[in-house]
Amino acid sequence: MSGSFESFSASALYCSSCRKPMAVQERLLLVLPGKEIYDYLCTGCGSSLGQREVPALPGDVPPFGTALPHSRRHGYRGRRGP
Numbered sequence: 001m002s003g004s005f006e007s008f009s010a011s012a013l014y015c016s017s018c019r020k021p022m023a024v025q026e027r028l029l030l031v032l033p034g035k036e037i038y039d040y041l042c043t044g045c046g047s048s049l050g051q052r053e054v055p056a057l058p059g060d061v062p063p064f065g066t067a068l069p070h071s072r073r074h075g076y077r078g079r080r081g082p
């Protein structure tokens with residue numbers, strides 16, 4: 001079950017520098033608590049064509065909501081805004 005979506009990654013993105021869809025290289029850009037940010041680099045010119053946020057692997061960090069039901073409820077009501 002896990003991993004089926006892992007294979008999905010952008011294989012080509014439009015590059016404004018190359019003026020055509022280019023193959024991209026996925027590169028780990030940043031590791032944050034709870035998520036990782038990947039950078040897509042054009043294999044032609046090396047420009048960054050986009051980023052992707054990936055939730056941290058299950059088991060590494062408890063997913064949201066498993067901590068304290070009470071605080072979760074409170075947080076949920078308080079997070080209606082952006």
Ligand SMILES: [Zn+2]
Binds near residue numbers: 042
């Ligand atoms: Zn390019």
